[in-house]
Amino acid sequence: xxxxxxxxxxxQLGESFSKSRSNIYSDKNKEIHFLELYALYKxxxxxxxxxxxxxxxxxxxxxxxxxxxxxxxxxxxTLNIIPYEIVTCLQYALEDWIQKEDFIIVxxxxxxxxxxxxxxxxxxxxxxxxxxxxxxxxxLEVTHRLIKISxxxxxxxxxxxxxxxxxxxxxxxxxxxxxxNKLKIKKYGILPFYSSxxxxxxxxxxxxxxxxxxxxxxxxxxNLFLNYIGSDIADSNSHxxxxxxxxxxxKFINExxxxxxxxxxxxxKLSGPTLLQxxxxxxxxxxxxxxxxxxxxxxxxxxxxYIFKLGWDFWDxxxxxxxKNFEHRQKYQVINNLIEKSISNFTITKKWQEISSEGxxx
Numbered sequence: 001x002x003x004x005x006x007x008x009x010x011x012q013l014g015e016s017f018s019k020s021r022s023n024i025y026s027d028k029n030k031e032i033h034f035l036e037l038y039a040l041y042k043x044x045x046x047x048x049x050x051x052x053x054x055x056x057x058x059x060x061x062x063x064x065x066x067x068x069x070x071x072x073x074x075x076x077x078t079l080n081i082i083p084y085e086i087v088t089c090l091q092y093a094l095e096d097w098i099q100k101e102d103f104i105i106v107x108x109x110x111x112x113x114x115x116x117x118x119x120x121x122x123x124x125x126x127x128x129x130x131x132x133x134x135x136x137x138x139x140l141e142v143t144h145r146l147i148k149i150s151x152x153x154x155x156x157x158x159x160x161x162x163x164x165x166x167x168x169x170x171x172x173x174x175x176x177x178x179x180x181n182k183l184k185i186k187k188y189g190i191l192p193f194y195s196s197x198x199x200x201x202x203x204x205x206x207x208x209x210x211x212x213x214x215x216x217x218x219x220x221x222x223n224l225f226l227n228y229i230g231s232d233i234a235d236s237n238s239h240x241x242x243x244x245x246x247x248x249x250x251k252f253i254n255e256x257x258x259x260x261x262x263x264x265x266x267x268x269k270l271s272g273p274t275l276l277q278x279x280x281x282x283x284x285x286x287x288x289x290x291x292x293x294x295x296x297x298x299x300x301x302x303x304x305x306y307i308f309k310l311g312w313d314f315w316d317x318x319x320x321x322x323x324k325n326f327e328h329r330q331k332y333q334v335i336n337n338l339i340e341k342s343i344s345n346f347t348i349t350k351k352w353q354e355i356s357s358e359g360x361x362x
């Protein structure tokens with residue numbers, strides 16, 4: 001690598017910024033993050049990169065890659081691409097576990113169907129080292145870390161499948177709080193090497209944690225979708241069988257003895273901010289506003305999360321409920337629209353109440 005590598009990166013990044021300047025974001029933090037990245041890019045561009053030594057070249061190569069990746073997610077997190085409704089729900093879940101002011105939830109769209117995943121690159125250590133370096137060199141700082149979640153482009157407004165994002169947020173919480181790493185040490189101790197069987201078990205525990213994390217907000221909605229797309233998937237090195245995952249969530253929901261839940265909560269009691277526990281409030285399907293083809297009136301965050309479960313219950317029984325006279329595609333569209341409008345009405349009302357309480361309407 002030499003300075004020409006950095007020179008090319010800067011030219012490519014300049015093109016990316018020129019395409020992203022017109023982006024309209026759903027919240028100010030994303031806009032602030034964009035401006036901070038742009039200020040860092042300009043500062044590097046003004047520097048004399050031809051004088052960089054190998055260490056400086058490597059550091060700037062990694063910084064510019066970080067900016068590229070951040071822009072990718074910001075570009076896919078604008079108002080006209082990702083509905084703010086789902087991000088709002090995830091933010092409410094996030095604030096139960098960590099200081100949400102330090103993070104921004106962003107999304108990237110994949111062209112692969114069912115490609116849901118959490119991007120673990122650029123963890124807290126990288127972020128702290130990045131800020132220390134650019135503060136010392138450029139007197140600049142990046143305020144927020146990004147929680148980067150990828151989802152299929154074709155499903156970006158599908159509220160039946162978007163429930164998987166609660167599972168992906170669970171993976172972020174696991175890695176951020178080192179929950180399964182702590183469980184690994186609790187079970188096996190600190191070892192120079194862990195056996196393939198031990199690592200396989202911890203991989204499975206990571207999936208169980210993400211499943212239970214989602215279930216505490218949306219009941220079994222995530223597993224209902226999982227059962228649709230992979231009911232017969234067997235054990236692998238990375239994932240437990242679908243049947244096992246569903247069984248764990250069912251035990252949690254039915255308040256039966258769940259060894260996996262107990263393992264996680266033992267760790268969380270010692271070092272976590274909270275425990276895995278039910279955080280939803282059921283909405284009676286027989287009294288739902290959906291029956292009148294109008295959005296569900298939601299009065300709390302707990303009901304807000306449960307709206308996804310309500311949508312799935314109506315979808316699963318669509319042959320014998322108010323949807324039965326609709327064509328199949330219309331059923332799908334009606335359920336998605338009702339979920340979206342229900343969340344939107346709640347978030348708008350809550351925002352209005354916050355503005356009113358602050359006296360901004362006087």
